[in-house]
Amino acid sequence: MRKRIDEGFGTFRAGARAAGAALGRAVRERDRRLILASAAVFAVVVGAVIPWGGAMPSVPRSIEPNAFTVLPKGDDVPTLAPVKVTFKSAPTERDGAKLITLEPAAPGDYAWVGERTLLFQPRFPGLLRGTQYTLSVAAAPDAGLAQPFITQFTTAGALTVQTVIPADGDTEVPSGAQVLAQFSRSVAPLTLLREMSSAPVIEFDPPLPGKGEWLNTSLYRFIPDAVPSVTTYKARIRAGLTSAADGVLKQDFAWTFTTYSPALTSVYPEDQTQYASLRQQVVLRFNLPMDKASVTRGVQVKNPDGKTVPGAFAWSEKDTVATFTPSVTLSRATTYRLDVASALRSVAGGLTRVGRSSTFITLGPPRVQSTSPENGNKAAARYGVAITFSNPMNTKSIAGKVSISGVDMSKVESSWYSDDRTVYFSAVLKPRTSYTAKLAAGVTDRDGGPLDPYEFSFTTGAPDSYATLFVPYRVGTYSATVEPVLYFRATNVPQVQFTLYPLTASEKTSILSADGWPYLPPPQMWTPSSQPVRTWSQPVRAQEDAVIVGSTSLSGGGPLAKGDYFLRLGNGGYGNDLAFSVVDSVIVAKVSHNELVAWALDMNSGQPLRGVRVGASGPGLASGAATVSDANG
Numbered sequence: 001m002r003k004r005i006d007e008g009f010g011t012f013r014a015g016a017r018a019a020g021a022a023l024g025r026a027v028r029e030r031d032r033r034l035i036l037a038s039a040a041v042f043a044v045v046v047g048a049v050i051p052w053g054g055a056m057p058s059v060p061r062s063i064e065p066n067a068f069t070v071l072p073k074g075d076d077v078p079t080l081a082p083v084k085v086t087f088k089s090a091p092t093e094r095d096g097a098k099l100i101t102l103e104p105a106a107p108g109d110y111a112w113v114g115e116r117t118l119l120f121q122p123r124f125p126g127l128l129r130g131t132q133y134t135l136s137v138a139a140a141p142d143a144g145l146a147q148p149f150i151t152q153f154t155t156a157g158a159l160t161v162q163t164v165i166p167a168d169g170d171t172e173v174p175s176g177a178q179v180l181a182q183f184s185r186s187v188a189p190l191t192l193l194r195e196m197s198s199a200p201v202i203e204f205d206p207p208l209p210g211k212g213e214w215l216n217t218s219l220y221r222f223i224p225d226a227v228p229s230v231t232t233y234k235a236r237i238r239a240g241l242t243s244a245a246d247g248v249l250k251q252d253f254a255w256t257f258t259t260y261s262p263a264l265t266s267v268y269p270e271d272q273t274q275y276a277s278l279r280q281q282v283v284l285r286f287n288l289p290m291d292k293a294s295v296t297r298g299v300q301v302k303n304p305d306g307k308t309v310p311g312a313f314a315w316s317e318k319d320t321v322a323t324f325t326p327s328v329t330l331s332r333a334t335t336y337r338l339d340v341a342s343a344l345r346s347v348a349g350g351l352t353r354v355g356r357s358s359t360f361i362t363l364g365p366p367r368v369q370s371t372s373p374e375n376g377n378k379a380a381a382r383y384g385v386a387i388t389f390s391n392p393m394n395t396k397s398i399a400g401k402v403s404i405s406g407v408d409m410s411k412v413e414s415s416w417y418s419d420d421r422t423v424y425f426s427a428v429l430k431p432r433t434s435y436t437a438k439l440a441a442g443v444t445d446r447d448g449g450p451l452d453p454y455e456f457s458f459t460t461g462a463p464d465s466y467a468t469l470f471v472p473y474r475v476g477t478y479s480a481t482v483e484p485v486l487y488f489r490a491t492n493v494p495q496v497q498f499t500l501y502p503l504t505a506s507e508k509t510s511i512l513s514a515d516g517w518p519y520l521p522p523p524q525m526w527t528p529s530s531q532p533v534r535t536w537s538q539p540v541r542a543q544e545d546a547v548i549v550g551s552t553s554l555s556g557g558g559p560l561a562k563g564d565y566f567l568r569l570g571n572g573g574y575g576n577d578l579a580f581s582v583v584d585s586v587i588v589a590k591v592s593h594n595e596l597v598a599w600a601l602d603m604n605s606g607q608p609l610r611g612v613r614v615g616a617s618g619p620g621l622a623s624g625a626a627t628v629s630d631a632n633g
Contacts, residue, residue: 386422564579
C-alpha cells in the first residue's frame with residue numbers, strides 16, 4: 001500500500017509540475033515560480049489530510065522539529081486547525097488513535113506527515129467553538145516520550161455578549177427604552193421572526209414585565225410594558241445559553257442600569273421672553289406626577305428687588321403640569337426671574353437632579369414705535385401705509401380707528417404681521433400729494449393697555465421715470481403683410497429710444513432653442529452681431545406722473561421685410577428686449593408621446609398651405625427630419 005501511495009504522490013507531484021509548466025508559458029518567470037511553489041505546497045497539504053490508518057510517506061526530515069512538539073496552543077485556536085504532534089524519533093506505534101486523544105472527543109482523521117509527525121485533522125465543521133479541549137499524547141518510550149503528555153487549548157468563537165443597551169452603569173434611562181443584547185454570533189435559528197423562540201433571554205431584578213423577541217439570529221430585544229422611574233435594575237443573561245450551531249455562554253453576563261428621575265421638561269414663558277402679560281401665568285411641565293407641596297416650596301417668581309411674587313398653583317394632567325398664577329398685577333416693562341429648585345420630589349419618591357432659572361419681561365406702555373412712511377417724509381412711496389407698535393396689540397381693537405386723509409378706508413384692506421406688532425394698510429396713494437394718517441382713541445395692546453391717539457403726515461414723491469415694452473412675451477411674430485406696431489408703457493419720459501437689429505440664422509436658432517438670448521453678467525448685455533437696420537425715437541405725450549400705453553411702428557410705415565429681428569428699448573435689459581420674426585405663414589403643431597403633427601397655415605387667412613417643406617428638430621427626431629405639407633397643410 002505504501003508503494004501505491006508513493007506512486008500516487010509521485011503522480012500528483014508530476015501533474016502539479018506539468019500544470020505549473022503550462023501556466024508558466026503564459027506568464028512572467030516570477031509568476032511561474034510562484035505557481036510552482038503553490039502547487040508543491042498544495043501537494044503537501046492534500047497529503048496531510050488523506051485518511052490513513054497506518055504509515056504515511058514522510059516529507060523531508062528538515063521540516064520536522066528536532067524536539068518533542070505539540071500544536072495547537074493558546075485560547076483562540078481555529079475550529080479546523082489540525083492537531084500536530086512531533087516525536088523525537090519515529091514511534092513504533094503507527095495507529096494515530098492510540099497515540100492522540102481529545103476530550104471532548106471530536107470526529108476526524110489521522111495521518112503521518114513525516115516519520116516522526118502525526119496529524120489529526122478534525123472533520124468539517126470542525127471542533128466546537130469556544131470550547132476548552134484536553135489533548136493527551138500517550139507515552140511512547142521508543143520515540144523519546146517516557147510519560148503521557150497532557151495539554152489544553154481553547155477554540156475560537158466563544159459565544160459572548162458583545163453589547164447591551166442600556167449599557168452597564170447607564171442612568172436616566174427613558175420611559176420608552178428597550179433593552180437590546182448583541183451576541184458575538186448566531187444564537188437563534190435562522191427562521192421567520194414570528195417563529196423564533198419567545199423564551200426569555202434576559203432576567204431583571206426587580207422584575208420588569210414585557211416581551212422579548214429576536215430581531216435577527218444574534219440580536220435580542222426586550223420591550224418592557226412600562227419602565228418605572230427611579231429604579232435600578234440588575235439585568236442578567238444566564239450562562240448556558242446555547243447557540244444555534246454549537247457553543248454555550250460560559251458564564252452569566254450581568255449589568256445594571258437606572259431609569260429616569262423626575263425632571264422639569266418645559267417652562268412657559270420661555271427664558272428671556274418679551275411682552276409677557278401683567279397677569280402672566282407660569283406653566284411648569286414635568287415628566288412624572290409630582291409632590292405638590294415639594295413643588296410649591298421649590299418654585300418662586302421674583303421681581304428685580306428679589307421679592308417673591310405671591311400666587312397660587314393649579315395642577316393638571318395627572319399632576320404633571322403645575323400652573324402658577326400671580327395674585328397681584330405685575331409691573332410694566334419689568335424683568336421677573338423664575339427659580340425652580342433642584343430636588344423636587346415626585347409622587348413616586350424620586351428627586352429632580354437639576355434646577356432651572358429663567359427670566360421674562362412684561363409689557364411696557366403701548367406706543368407707536370415707527371411708521372412707514374415716517375412722519376415728515378417728503379418723498380414717500382405711494383403704495384401702502386404701515387404702523388409698528390411697541391407691544392403686541394389687540395388686533396380687533398384697531399378696526400375703524402385708523403383714517404388716512406383723502407382715502408376711502410372702506411376700500412382699504414389691513415393685515416397684521418405674525419407678532420401682532422405691525423399692521424399694514426394697502427392704500428394706493430397719489431404722487432406728489434400730502435397725507436395725514438390718524439389713530440383714534442380706543443386702540444389697546446393685547447393686555448388691554450390703551451394707546452394714546454396718534455397721527456403722522458407725509459408727502460408722496462414723484463413716480464420714477466421709466467419706459468418698458470408692453471408685450472406678452474420676449475419672443476413673438478409679426479405678419480409680413482401689415483405694418484408691425486409695438487406697444488410700450490412709459491411715465492415721465494419725453495421720448496423712447498428704439499433700436500432694431502437683424503438676426504443671423506444661427507442667432508435665431510440659438511434664441512429659439514434656448515427660449516431667449518444668451519445671458520451676460522452686468523453691466524454686459526448681449527447684442528446681435530449685425531449692425532442695426534433702424535434706430536428711432538418715439539415721442540411721448542402725457543400728463544405729469546401719468547402712466548401711458550404708447551405705440552410705435554417697427555418699420556416706420558408699411559410692412560417689414562420677412563426675416564428675424566431683435567428690438568431693444570433704450571439700453572435694454574429685463575422687459576426691454578424683444579426677438580421676433582416677420583412671416584407670411586405659421587406652423588401649428590401637436591405633440592404626443594410618439595408623434596409630431598404639424599400644419600402649415602397662411603398667417604393672415606389661416607388657410608392650409610400645400611407644398612410647404614416643413615423641418616423639425618429635437619429629442620427623438622432624426623437629424624434633418626423634414627416633410628412636405630399636403631392639401632390639408
